[in-house]
Amino acid sequence: MICNNLEKIKFTIRQAATKSKRDPETIKLVAVSKRKPTEAIREANRCGQLLFGENYIQEAREKIQHLNPELQWHFIGHLQSNKAKDAAKFFQLIETVDRIKIAKVLNKFAGQYDKILNVLVQVNIGAEPQKSGIAVEDTEALLQDMKHLPHLRVQGLMTTPPYGHQPEDSRSWFRALKELSVKIAAKELFTDNENVELSMGMSGDYVVAIEEGATIVRVGTAIFGSR
Numbered sequence: 001m002i003c004n005n006l007e008k009i010k011f012t013i014r015q016a017a018t019k020s021k022r023d024p025e026t027i028k029l030v031a032v033s034k035r036k037p038t039e040a041i042r043e044a045n046r047c048g049q050l051l052f053g054e055n056y057i058q059e060a061r062e063k064i065q066h067l068n069p070e071l072q073w074h075f076i077g078h079l080q081s082n083k084a085k086d087a088a089k090f091f092q093l094i095e096t097v098d099r100i101k102i103a104k105v106l107n108k109f110a111g112q113y114d115k116i117l118n119v120l121v122q123v124n125i126g127a128e129p130q131k132s133g134i135a136v137e138d139t140e141a142l143l144q145d146m147k148h149l150p151h152l153r154v155q156g157l158m159t160t161p162p163y164g165h166q167p168e169d170s171r172s173w174f175r176a177l178k179e180l181s182v183k184i185a186a187k188e189l190f191t192d193n194e195n196v197e198l199s200m201g202m203s204g205d206y207v208v209a210i211e212e213g214a215t216i217v218r219v220g221t222a223i224f225g226s227r
């Protein structure tokens with residue numbers, strides 16, 4: 001079932017990319033495996049999936065240590081300072097940097113591990129009080145501050161838009177994140193302003209996200225079933 005789901009989703013991603021005149025190879029699929037057992041991840045890996053996303057450091061750490069070391073991991077949950085050391089050690093990309101304090105802590109640990117850590121800045125695009133992410137109007141200043149952190153590679157932006165009943169409900173939020181990224185790239189605040197990553201779109205709305213410029217989609221339920 002997992003293989004079937006993955007094939008269908010990869011096909012749909014290619015279709016959406018082609019429709020939007022984008023190269024399908026530029027879109028990465030993160031298989032979100034939170035609260036799913038390692039056996040489900042192994043199964044996805046057997047049908048070719050290498051990139052996975054996890055929300056909880058403790059859970060992820062157990063899984064990562066038991067799985068194929070070739071797998072790649074994105075951290076997509078809310079990150080606390082006391083978990084930043086493990087985050088910097090076990091993940092290839094931290095998608096949820098939303099304040100300078102956590103950026104500095106990650107930078108410190110990346111330095112200790114002698115690595116350059118890839119990060120995205122998480123934006124609270126709908127200004128929802130219960131959600132993590134930096135406010136749209138504060139994003140530029142955060143990126144400005146992060147320029148001074150030599151062990152971080154700031155690759156782009158990530159968001160989870162307000163809940164909608166239809167995939168189309170997400171479109172204007174995705175468009176807003178894209179516009180924000182263009183504005184920030186024009187000021188050369190990303191590490192590589194020609195290749196900016198945009199992580200947006202989940203099981204319900206990843207097609208719309210791709211149409212609006214997503215380079216990373218994070219899909220859980222549609223691959224692994226409901227949690």
Ligand SMILES: *Cc1c(COP(=O)(O)O)cnc(C)c1O
Nearest residue numbers: 032076202203218219220221222
């Ligand atoms: C759980 C989660 C996903 C995956 O959501 P699905 O609706 O299961 O595809 C994507 N992004 C984040 C940040 C998540 O927490």
